[in-house]
Amino acid sequence: MELIYLDICCFNRPYDDQSQLLIHLQTEAKLFVQEAIKQGLYSLVWSAILDLENTANPDAERREAIQGWQTLAAIDIEATSEVECLAGELTKQGLKPMDALHVASAIKAEATWFLTTDNGLLRRMKGETRLAVVDPVDFIRSLQEVGDEN
Numbered sequence: 001m002e003l004i005y006l007d008i009c010c011f012n013r014p015y016d017d018q019s020q021l022l023i024h025l026q027t028e029a030k031l032f033v034q035e036a037i038k039q040g041l042y043s044l045v046w047s048a049i050l051d052l053e054n055t056a057n058p059d060a061e062r063r064e065a066i067q068g069w070q071t072l073a074a075i076d077i078e079a080t081s082e083v084e085c086l087a088g089e090l091t092k093q094g095l096k097p098m099d100a101l102h103v104a105s106a107i108k109a110e111a112t113w114f115l116t117t118d119n120g121l122l123r124r125m126k127g128e129t130r131l132a133v134v135d136p137v138d139f140i141r142s143l144q145e146v147g148d149e150n
Contacts, residue, residue, distance in 0.1 A: 004044060
């Protein structure tokens with residue numbers, strides 16, 4: 001079963017201004033992915049980095065809603081020296097430290113997909129070979145393309 005890592009901006013997308021079309025589409029795609037995880041079609045990867053960033057969220061309701069996804073995770077990656085070392089390598093490629101820790105956690109978990117709504121991260125990770133880094137809409141598009149091939 002394919003493993004999916006959603007970064008914190010992806011988890012927070014439904015709380016953003018939904019009057020913007022792209023944000024609304026990303027939200028709908030992200031909710032579709034979460035439903036597929038609940039149905040067992042994909043496995044969720046969680047990480048200590050998600051815990052760290054989510055804990056900093058001042059909105060208790062949002063924080064608790066996001067934290068609830070940890071119980072559905074098939075894999076929960078700790079912030080080990082191996083993850084930190086890999087994140088260090090990724091920061092040398094231009095990633096921000098927190099983004100690098102998220103990506104390193106996903107790589108350590110051997111995730112197939114890394115979903116984010118962070119345009120800068122998407123640009124910097126273009127061409128990454130260890131996992132597919134896409135926004136939720138592009139993830140849905142890739143599912144459609146696979147379906148069209150079958």
